[in-house]
Amino acid sequence: MKKLRVAVIGARGRMGAEAVRAVAEAEDMELVAAIGRGDALTELVDAGAEVAVELTHPDAVMGNLEFCARHGIHGVVGTTGWTSERLDELNGWLADSPGTGVLIAPNFGIGAVLTMRFAQQAARFFESVEIVELHHPDKADAPSGTAVRTAQLIAGARREAGLAAQPDATSASLAGARGADVEGVPVHAVRLRGLVAHQEVLFGDEGEIFTLRHDSMNRGSFMPGVLLGVRRVGGVPGLTFGLEHFMELDG
Numbered sequence: 001m002k003k004l005r006v007a008v009i010g011a012r013g014r015m016g017a018e019a020v021r022a023v024a025e026a027e028d029m030e031l032v033a034a035i036g037r038g039d040a041l042t043e044l045v046d047a048g049a050e051v052a053v054e055l056t057h058p059d060a061v062m063g064n065l066e067f068c069a070r071h072g073i074h075g076v077v078g079t080t081g082w083t084s085e086r087l088d089e090l091n092g093w094l095a096d097s098p099g100t101g102v103l104i105a106p107n108f109g110i111g112a113v114l115t116m117r118f119a120q121q122a123a124r125f126f127e128s129v130e131i132v133e134l135h136h137p138d139k140a141d142a143p144s145g146t147a148v149r150t151a152q153l154i155a156g157a158r159r160e161a162g163l164a165a166q167p168d169a170t171s172a173s174l175a176g177a178r179g180a181d182v183e184g185v186p187v188h189a190v191r192l193r194g195l196v197a198h199q200e201v202l203f204g205d206e207g208e209i210f211t212l213r214h215d216s217m218n219r220g221s222f223m224p225g226v227l228l229g230v231r232r233v234g235g236v237p238g239l240t241f242g243l244e245h246f247m248e249l250d251g
């Protein structure tokens with residue numbers, strides 16, 4: 001069997017180290033490069049990498065993906081910090097490299113993907129919604145990419161259903177008390193030693209509360225999603241945003 005030649009960028013980080021292990025153990029993959037900070041990206045080309053798993057930092061991801069796109073290396077990206085401007089830039093590189101695929105997954109956890117889908121479905125049935133994301137205190141960004149994506153999906157579903165902005169008569173006496181406003185959805189970020197990655201989406205209406213909660217108890221929880229992305233990305237040229245597009249959610 002021909003094995004997929006896979007590299008990991010950010011290989012010495014928390015997620016990268018886990019991805020190195022998962023790729024090395026996958027029977028249909030060969031780990032051909034493990035790139036850390038300071039290592040030359042040309043190693044990817046020298047090693048003949050077909051797919052690069054990118055797990056670094058919002059400050060580093062764009063340079064790494066530009067290199068991959070220019071060299072026709074498919075990308076599976078977990079790094080956060082995506083804005084529409086960044087996505088436009090990435091789409092530009094991919095337009096110049098037809099045949100190259102990039103998957104950006106705000107969250108590789110299967111349960112997290114389902115949480116986002118269920119939140120999107122529930123959004124139009126409730127007057128109020130708030131998101132609480134809870135992570136380890138070494139996380140570089142806040143709010144999490146998952147929380148931002150969840151809020152965007154909820155806001156889109158509310159708009160589509162013609163719902164008005166949710167009522168909030170509170171005048172915050174302390175800045176930040178109501179969290180960050182992501183397209184009208186309040187998002188609260190908790191950073192606490194002992195946590196890994198967790199999220200609650202709270203919906204409320206008269207007399208009832210509906211809560212969706214997902215917990216990643218360790219980083220192994222993200223690896224089936226990473227491997228799914230690696231296996232599928234080469235067959236889907238261009239940019240794919242969200243692992244749900246590689247899962248048969250409606251089947």
Ligand SMILES: NC(=O)C1=CN([C@@H]2O[C@H](COP(=O)(O)OP(=O)(O)OC[C@H]3O[C@@H](n4cnc5c(N)ncnc54)[C@H](O)[C@@H]3O)[C@@H](O)[C@H]2O)C=CC1
Nearest residue numbers: 010012013014015036037056060078079080105106107108
């Ligand atoms: N999509 C998902 O399911 C998940 C995404 N993440 C995201 O993945 C990213 C990494 O998270 P962690 O592993 O916890 O961070 P980390 O800080 O433990 O690891 C990042 C690694 O990248 C390295 N690095 C930085 N710049 C680099 C460069 N230019 N080239 C090569 N290596 C470079 C750092 O030295 C470090 O070893 C974050 O953006 C995080 O939010 C984390 C967990 C799950």
Ligand SMILES: O=C(O)C1=N[C@H](C(=O)O)C[C@H](O)C1
Nearest residue numbers: 080106107139144145146197
């Ligand atoms: O940094 C993390 O740990 C995580 N980052 C991603 C995010 O920002 O959503 C995914 C998961 O929450 C873990």
